[in-house]
Structures are given as C-alpha cells and as structure tokens.
Amino acid sequence: MSSSPNQQPMRDMNLSVFGVALETFSNQHRQVEIAILYDAFGETIDYYSRRDPFVARLAAAHHGLIFVSAQARLQWMKLGNIKNVEITATELDSLTVEIAEEIYLTVVVTHASIDTPFLGALDVLVSQLRAEIDV
Numbered sequence: 001m002s003s004s005p006n007q008q009p010m011r012d013m014n015l016s017v018f019g020v021a022l023e024t025f026s027n028q029h030r031q032v033e034i035a036i037l038y039d040a041f042g043e044t045i046d047y048y049s050r051r052d053p054f055v056a057r058l059a060a061a062h063h064g065l066i067f068v069s070a071q072a073r074l075q076w077m078k079l080g081n082i083k084n085v086e087i088t089a090t091e092l093d094s095l096t097v098e099i100a101e102e103i104y105l106t107v108v109v110t111h112a113s114i115d116t117p118f119l120g121a122l123d124v125l126v127s128q129l130r131a132e133i134d135v
Contacts, residue, residue, distance in 0.1 A: 011049075011053065012053040013044070013046070013053075015046070016045070016046045017132055018037050018045055018046040018129060018132060019046035019047065019048065021125060021128050021129060021132070022035040022036075022037065022046060022047060022048040022125075023048045025048075025121065025122075025125045026048040026050075028121065029109075029118060029121060031109040031110045031113035031118070032048070032050075032107060032108070032109055033049070033050050033051055033092060033108045033109060033110065034047065034048070034049045034050070034051055034055070034056045034059055034106070034107070034108040035047065035048045035049075035105070035106075035107045035108075035125075036048075036049070036056050036057070036059065036060045036105070036106050036107075037099065037103065037104070037105050037129065038057075038060040038061075038064060038103070038104055038106070039102055039103055039104075040064065040068065040102035040103075040104075042057075042060055042061030042064050042065075044056075044057050044060060045103070047060070059094070059106060059108055060104070060106055063085070063087075063094060063096045063104070063106040064096070064104050064106070066085060066087070066096070067082065067085050067096045067098065067104060070082055070085060071098075082098075083097070083098075084096060084097045084098075086114065088111070088112075089111070090111065091110075091111055092108050092109065092110065092111060093108070093109050093110075093111055093112065093113065093114055094106055094107065094108045094109070095107050095109075095114060095122065097122070097126055099126060099129050099130055099133065100130060100133045103133060105125075105126065105129060107122065
C-alpha cells in the first residue's frame, strides 16, 4: 500500500486555496502521503493525496470520528480539551488537528517521520488554513 515518493498526487475535485496550501506543504515534506481538510461530518473541503482519493476521504472520516470521540470523553470527564491526536502504526502515522470549530486537518505520513521540524512546519500550515477560514 505504500506509494512511490515520485508518484503524482491524485485528485477528484478542483483545487481550492486550501488545496494549494496542502499541496505546497506536502511537496516540502515528502513523508506526507495524505493531507486532508474536512468538516465534522467527514465531508472533504480539500486535500492532497499520493493515494487514492477515496482512501484520503476515508482517512478523514475515520480520524475525525476518533478526534471528536476522544474530545467528547475528556470534556465529559472534565479533563480538558484535545489539541491534536497522533496515531502511530506499523507503516503510517497520522496527526489530526482542529483548525476551527468543527473543521479538521489530518496529515498521514510515513512511519516515524513526525519530528520537531515537521511539527513546526505543520503549525505554519495550520495558521495559513485558519487565516483562510478567517478564524
């Protein structure tokens, strides 16, 4: 299921200003397999993907559910709020961040490639996306 680093991104929708930001970020960080912006219903706003667009959309829906579920449980237990959810797996890792109320960004990367420089660049991307959303 891994993709070649030279593989062209796959798209099934027109590129928006959000897609341009996701594409720029992903091209600067070759470990990015999927970067997808979506809402609380799992509906895609825009994305960058070296994988099948259906897989990107499925990842968004799945990671959105995980984020919202964990957030609701912590709030119910009065333990605070979640800033992000990081999942580490055998081949791929992911990081999900809430960009605005009920708008999320999930980035899926090659295993063990989330490091301090990557997180710094991700913070810049999050700021860019928030500015476009006008948060």
